[in-house]
Amino acid sequence: MTDPDSKGPSTRAIHAGVNRQNAHHSIPTPIVRSAPFTFADSADLDAFMFKKVWGGGAGGREEYGREGSETVNAVEQRLAALEGGQAAALFASGMSAFTTLLLAHIKTGEHIILTDDGYKHSREFCLSLLKRLGVEVSVVPTHDYAALEAAIRPGVTRFILSESPTNPLLRLVDFECIAAVGRKFGIETAIDSTFGTPVNQLPLAYGIDYVLHSATKYLGGHHDLVAGVVIGPRDKIAALRDARTILGGILSPDSAYLLERGLRTLALRVARHNDNALGIARYLEAHPKIERVWYPGLESHPDHALALKQMAGYGGVVSFEVKGDLQAANRLIDALEIPYIAVSLGGVESLIGSPAIMAYYELEPEAREAIGIKDNLLRFAVGTEDLDDLIADLDQALAQM
Numbered sequence: 001m002t003d004p005d006s007k008g009p010s011t012r013a014i015h016a017g018v019n020r021q022n023a024h025h026s027i028p029t030p031i032v033r034s035a036p037f038t039f040a041d042s043a044d045l046d047a048f049m050f051k052k053v054w055g056g057g058a059g060g061r062e063e064y065g066r067e068g069s070e071t072v073n074a075v076e077q078r079l080a081a082l083e084g085g086q087a088a089a090l091f092a093s094g095m096s097a098f099t100t101l102l103l104a105h106i107k108t109g110e111h112i113i114l115t116d117d118g119y120k121h122s123r124e125f126c127l128s129l130l131k132r133l134g135v136e137v138s139v140v141p142t143h144d145y146a147a148l149e150a151a152i153r154p155g156v157t158r159f160i161l162s163e164s165p166t167n168p169l170l171r172l173v174d175f176e177c178i179a180a181v182g183r184k185f186g187i188e189t190a191i192d193s194t195f196g197t198p199v200n201q202l203p204l205a206y207g208i209d210y211v212l213h214s215a216t217k218y219l220g221g222h223h224d225l226v227a228g229v230v231i232g233p234r235d236k237i238a239a240l241r242d243a244r245t246i247l248g249g250i251l252s253p254d255s256a257y258l259l260e261r262g263l264r265t266l267a268l269r270v271a272r273h274n275d276n277a278l279g280i281a282r283y284l285e286a287h288p289k290i291e292r293v294w295y296p297g298l299e300s301h302p303d304h305a306l307a308l309k310q311m312a313g314y315g316g317v318v319s320f321e322v323k324g325d326l327q328a329a330n331r332l333i334d335a336l337e338i339p340y341i342a343v344s345l346g347g348v349e350s351l352i353g354s355p356a357i358m359a360y361y362e363l364e365p366e367a368r369e370a371i372g373i374k375d376n377l378l379r380f381a382v383g384t385e386d387l388d389d390l391i392a393d394l395d396q397a398l399a400q401m
């Protein structure tokens with residue numbers, strides 16, 4: 001597709017990265033499962049190696065499946081186009097994307113800054129493994145831009161990593177502020193935009209250097225694959241691909257195919273997730289058995305003004321506190337008929353879970369409360385079912401609770 005940046009998200013999600021002249025004349029990118037790729041003769045091999053070593057890339061073909069494949073490469077181009085970035089690298093999971101990004105760019109003695117509201121395994125990787133390798137890590141409150149600046153060690157800090165919206169309270173960071181701090185001190189910035197999706201927000205457009213996703217969630221969209229992606233500047237993504245070849249975390253062609261299939265309906269699905277979640281958030285906020293609703297599309301959310309500024313839609317996750325304790329919250333979960341009880345989010349099926357039990361089980365209740373995770377909090381990853389059915393289900397379950 002010529003000039004993908006001029007096209008809308010639906011067109012990009014359907015057409016970007018497609019090789020219309022592929023050898024099979026197929027519309028979907030073929031699943032190319034080969035582990036090694038063959039050469040016609042030694043001259044073909046010579047030409048490939050010359051290009052790879054001196055020409056700055058493999059020139060559209062691959063030598064070995066750990067480095068890339070037609071299927072993976074095509075989905076990378078589509079994801080880069082969706083985020084308005086130059087290039088993308090796909091990984092076997094969101095965690096592999098995050099860890100490879102850092103391992104590729106950070107050295108012993110350097111320093112990174114995380115905001116405190118991040119995905120727990122991302123934080124754990126930095127605070128345990130990276131620290132063990134001699135990388136200094138500071139964790140600052142997500143909305144405290146003064147604390148962020150104060151934590152910077154000029155010449156030593158290499159990365160600022162944050163998420164938006166965050167899990168489970170859907171707090172937002174101001175992309176413009178984070179990018180400005182990064183530029184001021186010459187530090188690279190990365191945003192995990194998993195909860196946001198490229199349909200609802202485009203952090204790179206604000207000057208953020210890298211966007212990450214757990215593609216397991218909205219990008220895949222059907223609860224049937226685990227994948228991750230980093231989108232960013234072409235030269236940096238090339239270096240990241242080299243690190244991926246060493247660390248070995250590339251996505252399989254089969255999962256890449258499923259991801260491409262999911263992406264074709266990304267814009268449609270996200271629009272529906274947005275509408276459903278806003279409808280549910282409004283319904284819950286008016287319900288007498290609900291204490292508080294967390295959804296950035298609601299005027300009552302602390303980051304609503306920022307949501308209006310940098311989001312086109314507010315996403316599919318609604319968190320809410322019921323009036324009552326953990327048992328009351330559990331009774332509600334058990335009475336619901338449509339959502340599955342499960343971790344994760346972003347698929348067409350609604351999922352519900354208790355953050356206190358599922359993600360923060362290792363903390364004492366007081367420690368959980370200190371970070372805003374109450375026992376009566378539930379996280380509803382709203383799917384694409386009919387809104388009336390989801391509300392009727394909540395209605396009957398709340399009556400039983």
Ligand SMILES: Cc1ncc(COP(=O)(O)O)c(C=O)c1O
Nearest residue numbers: 093094095119192194214216227
């Ligand atoms: C915001 C966020 N980032 C990253 C991850 C990790 O992604 P994955 O599970 O695909 O490894 C998750 C997983 O839940 C997540 O919620």
